[in-house]
Every structure is written in structure tokens, then in C-alpha cells.
Amino acid sequence: DVKVTQSSRYLVKRTGEKVFLECVQDMDHENMFWYRQDPGLGLRLIYFSYDVKMKEKGDIPEGYSVSREKKERFSLILESASTNQTSMYLCASFRGGGYGYTFGSGTRLTVV
Amino acid sequence: DAKTTQPPSMDCAEGRAANLPCNHSTISGNEYVYWYRQIHSQGPQYIIHGLKNNETNEMASLIITEDRKSSTLILPHATLRDTAVYYCIVSHRSKSTFGDGTTLTVKP
Numbered sequence: 001d002v003k004v005t006q007s008s009r010y011l012v013k014r015t016g017e018k019v020f021l022e023c024v025q026d027m028d029h030e031n032m033f034w035y036r037q038d039p040g041l042g043l044r045l046i047y048f049s050y051d052v053k054m055k056e057k058g059d060i061p062e063g064y065s066v067s068r069e070k071k072e073r074f075s076l077i078l079e080s081a082s083t084n085q086t087s088m089y090l091c092a093s094f095r096g097g098g099y100g101y102t103f104g105s106g107t108r109l110t111v112v
Numbered sequence: 113d114a115k116t117t118q119p120p121s122m123d124c125a126e127g128r129a130a131n132l133p134c135n136h137s138t139i140s141g142n143e144y145v146y147w148y149r150q151i152h153s154q155g156p157q158y159i160i161h162g163l164k165n166n167e168t169n170e171m172a173s174l175i176i177t178e179d180r181k182s183s184t185l186i187l188p189h190a191t192l193r194d195t196a197v198y199y200c201i202v203s204h205r206s207k208s209t210f211g212d213g214t215t216l217t218v219k220p
Contacts, residue, residue: 004155035210043156043210090155100146101208103155 003027006091006104013111019078021107023091031094032074033101034058034066036087043090049074081111116200121215124194130187132214134200137181143203145176147185149196150213156199159185190218 007022025032033048035058045058047066055066063085067075078085091104117135124130136145144163148156160167160174162183167174173186187194199213 042212045209088153092155100144100158100161100203101148101156102158103148106153106155108153 004091004093004102004104006089006107008107009105011107011109013078013081013109015082015111017078017081017111019081019109019111021076021078021089021091021109023074023076023104024072025074025093025102026072027093027095027102028071029093029095029102030071031096032068033092033094034064034074034076035090035092036060037090037106038087046076078109081109083111085109086111115209116202116211118198118200118211118214120212121217123217123219124187124190126192126218126220127189130190130194130216130218132185132187132198132200132216133182134184135182136200136202139180139202145174145180145183146201146203146208147172147174148199148201148210149194150199151193151196156210159198187216190216192218192220194218 004025013019034046035043037043044060046064049055049068052071065077089107092101094101144161146161147159150156160172162174162176175184195218197213197215199210201208
């Protein structure tokens with residue numbers, strides 16, 4: 001089975017800190033994604049990547065950046081954390097041809 | 113990618129079949145129908161997918177209409193642990209949009 005591993009299940013950070021959320025997948029998928037999920041707002045796409053060193057903005061990229069230096073790893077960076085970035089962050093990888101998405105367990109980030 | 117429409121919530125009695133509908137009237141010929149579910153505080157979990165034919169696995173069955181404009185996920189014998197948000201998406205590539213899904217509540 002494909003595994004998508006997110007480095008932290010819970011994180012608490014201070015306002016203004018630079019925050020790194022790490023995601024690793026083990027099945028050589030080219031496509032990787034970062035979503036955030038807030039009550040009543042569903043899953044919203046932040047950034048995605050179709051290949052190494054490639055990235056594209058999703059629906060809510062403001063305040064975030066990403067890095068994909070290796071195929072298996074996709075990092076989400078909060079340049080200067082703010083309280084409105086308190087959320088559940090979900091990483092996913094995707095394979096076409098009917099295989100679909102595999103999600104990580106999520107990181108619940110609290111910015112204080 | 114085609115957009116999907118799902119009812120916001122449904123109830124089901126424990127042990128009965130849960131039938132969750134999804135409309136995807138703008139689906140194109142090469143788009144798959146995927147179903148995922150999300151239990152509170154966890155990442156969405158893959159359930160089943162299909163292209164044209166009905167599909168069944170150990171978790172559920174997927175019925176796709178002949179015109180492919182709608183589908184139904186069937187949980188044959190719902191348990192309390194099936195209480196979750198169920199998402200239907202259609203895609204042949206990545207960057208799919210997850211709507212609000214259907215909150216299924218299985219009641220004793």
C-alpha cells in the first residue's frame with residue numbers, strides 16, 4: 001500500500017515563526033498536494049506539485065510556500081505563522097489511471 | 113474536472129444498507145468516479161473507484177448509471193464506525209476539487 005507520512009500529528013507554534021510541515025510518500029508518485037481543512041470550509045488546496053522542483057498555486061496559496069527537491073518529499077512552509085493559519089493540514093499524493101489520492105494522517109497546527 | 117453534488121447529510125440505521133448518491137452530470141469520458149471518507153481528525157481514506165462498470169470491494173459497492181451522470185455508494189451493512197463524511201470526486205488527473213461531501217450518521 002502507498003503510504004503518505006506527515007512528520008507531525010500535532011504542532012504548536014508562535015506567531016511569526018517559520019514553520020515547516022514535511023510530507024513523504026513511498027510509491028514514486030509524481031503528484032503531491034497540500035490541503036488545509038477548517039470546519040465548514042472543506043478541503044482547500046494550498047499548493048501542488050507535478051514533479052520535482054515544480055510547484056503550482058492552489059486556491060489559497062497566500063502566506064505559504066512549498067519545496068519539492070526530491071520526488072518523495074513535499075514540504076509546506078509557513079513563512080511567518082499567523083493565528084489564522086491554525087488548521088488541519090493534509091498532504092496527499094496522486095496517481096492517475098484510477099488509482100486516485102492517498103492522504104496522510106494530517107497535522108493539526110495551532111499558532112498562538 | 114467535473115463538479116459533483118452530494119446531499120449534505122444522511123442518516124442510516126445500524127445494520128441497514130447506506131446508499132449515498134452523487135451527481136456528476138458534466139463528467140467526461142475519461143474521468144473516474146472516486147469515493148473517499150473522512151473520519152473525524154483523520155485524513156480522507158480511499159473507498160472505491162470506477163469508470164463505467166459497477167464495482168465492489170470489501171468495503172463498499174459503487175453503482176454508476178449508464179449515462180455516467182450519477183453514482184451511488186452502497187455500504188451494505190452500516191456500522192457505527194461508518195459514521196463519517198463521504199466525498200465523491202470525479203477526475204482523470206490530479207488537482208480535483210473536494211466538495212463538502214455527505215455527513216453520514218449511523219444510528220443504533
